[in-house]
Amino acid sequence: MTGISFTLNDKVRIALMLDDLGINYIEGGWPGSNPKDAEFFREMKNHPLSNAKLAAFGMTKRKGVNAKDDVNLNAILDSDVGVAVLVGKSWILHVREVLKVSPEDNLDMIYDSIRYLRDHGLTVIFDAEHFYQGFKEDPDYTLRIARTAEEAGASAVVLADTNGAMLPHEIYEITTKVVKEMKTMVGVHMHNDSGCAVANTVMGVLAGARHVQGTINGLGERTGNADLIQVIPNLVLKLGLKALRSLDDLKKLRAVSRFVYEAAGLSPNPYQPYVGDYAFSHKAGLHADGVSKVTRAYEHVDPELVGNSRRFVVSELAGSSNILMYLRDLGFNVTKDDPRLRHALERIKELENEGYSFDLAPASAVLIVLREIGVFRDELRIDYWKVVSDDDMHVAMVKVNGELGVAEGVGPVHAIDRALRSVASRLFPELNGVILTDYRVILPGEVKNTESVVRVLMEFSDGKTRWRTVGVSTSIIAASVAALLDGLNYILMINHYKGSR
Template structure:
């Protein structure tokens, strides 16, 4: 199997995404995880651009990277300045990384209008910068910025810039679709033509997703001869996105027969994707190919019924190959198979449960505004409650919520009274909160904690409200989805009602019942 080198630029190009700002510690943690996953190159940043990147390269040796080579990124020398006198070049050398990645101009428009220099000077800037870094003992990767735009404008000039990098001794020459507007056949034709001109030079590809083709363009480039792919975890990057390595890697390895990482490393791909999203403080995209929570989720009853007979009937790979898992989604579109699959997942005995009753209940409740796709804890409780021997850990008998606005003094006061039955006991508690739901939650916890002390470690993580029929104004049905956590375990429950307090109470009560039965 031909090996394709993986060049990760999450720590540099990925941080150019709007809304991402990684701390220094975040960057170091991600670098360590990328190394363990099997990335061949990790681009740490631009050491001449900001103090954080300077310190990153100072601290990076302590990571003890076992596989990946660390790369420092920067531009070719300025016009009219020798590399030895160029501050940017010296910052790259001072970063003390084994690899230097130099970016230079391929498009005559940029040479003349942006750098305000001549074609001849730009060629000299490229060749001399590469040669100087090679003379300092560095592995040099040359990124040909805007190559495909430049190639369309003047193929002779664009290829001449690559030849300058080759003369300087570049180890890899990377063709960049910087504006992200190229199409796969354009990429393939250009890469094939360049390979014919440069011979044995190692070609790489760097694409952006402005036209929605970054992954396809990367795969087309590999088919045409590229042996290095650049991209980021989850596609994080400037404007729309960079090429998403979490899609490219399994495409190359599972579909195209190339080798990128070991089988065991590939099985950590989903964990890597979610880890980087967590450190970037971004919600992980459920619908990402391969690594998204929904990537192998099945909602239609016909689909699930077929998969229960043969797993490959509605999935293109075994999800465990990338560290993901198959899921069935329960909704009004479900058939019996969806619930049978869930029962297996929950380790319940289907013979003791009334599946038909729960299926009918789900369809009726979804017609009233409930949704169970994101509330699997509520589904599990519905199933368990049909078991003849099931005894709920508590039962709600009454609740009362009061909201008072007092002039002067304390302002708005919210108070909730809750009565719950635990076996023969009636627990009656009152609590204040900063709102009706918080007061209910606090009162319920107070009622249960004395008998079930483990409730004290249960945390309400998220509370989402959706108005379902806004045309009814304040009489509209409200859906409440509550996410709860205990340690590393998370679950979601749902309630719906024209009364937001009642909808919230149902979701809260289900959440606590689920916590107690587990």
């Protein structure tokens, strides 16, 4: 979609998460149009899926070309997956004005393309592009398209509202008519141009569709696709359908949603139904009191069911129980009523107002609490640092625990990272095995310019475990130093307490 592209690595991680969530098919890309997508299918050979089937996308063959000679179709075969999602024209306007072939030729192109892939052993899901608009103009022709796909051996015929033009009642009416005519499973594929993608998907299912296409967080061209993060709980919790394997899978929705935002370089949408930070927020006071007593009077579903939690906007900090859990895991016994804990949580809240976010950086939150409780003192303490950067060179010097270090890097953050770690691993050789496995930069404020506050998220690994930290500053170097220092201090603390237990 506009402005977003995923790295190969992130695409693999997302595929594995979707597999774990219980999604049936994962459309991994369009190997015929994009070499990066072909690379993804190759890489996925190293990551077997336990539940989902990997699918490659493509168009029906070009006019005047035999299916066996069509580059696009052969790229699907080359991607060596078991499932193809094939898109074809079903709106007579597109057949005539865009494709510029006769209605009969288009039917042949669809039949031949599906047949060719079926003959090579693939399962074929056929996406009938612009089906609903096509149906409104010429219902007979669109029905012939659907039947042709069925006859050619498609395992599902998917009705697509490609322009996102439809309203829910039209989707229900038209889908009902098509389902009646078909023996093959009918699917729906909705876009959000009228703001109805989720509702239209639900209406399609109510009309008998049993295959649903969508994207995580609705990410897609223009206004996006149907958001599976909203569609799935609607189907499971409100219509009682078995869209996932179990209710336990549903609890993964928030984590999946957040990971995809992060990989896309987007901030999560706090207003997103079901999984957003504000989705189950309640104003403090009488109302919040009411909520704790009669939750079903104020919440359409239990937030825990989708991996979310209730939030009271004033007073209590959401997630305090999370932090307690972390501390107990580490062997610190702190009770909920400990005034030092309360104090630490207030500090965390203050920092969150300044742009920190501990959702993805529990290690930094744990360090704040431990410092506040006074059981722990950072092993590594920076005396000062300085970076000099120009178009040729980046060099950093740093003084840590009284020791000087210096290093060059490919950028200012890389230079300070190397300088800081050179001293740290001299002082604590165990840090030699610690690597940075993830590094993200987000501008959390509403106004974004070069003066903005920068939030840096880091993930570390020592080969056995992974931990995440956060740093915030108007200087990306200072924010990176803070996150880096937290990351090193965290593992030193863990090792220290492990040793003493």
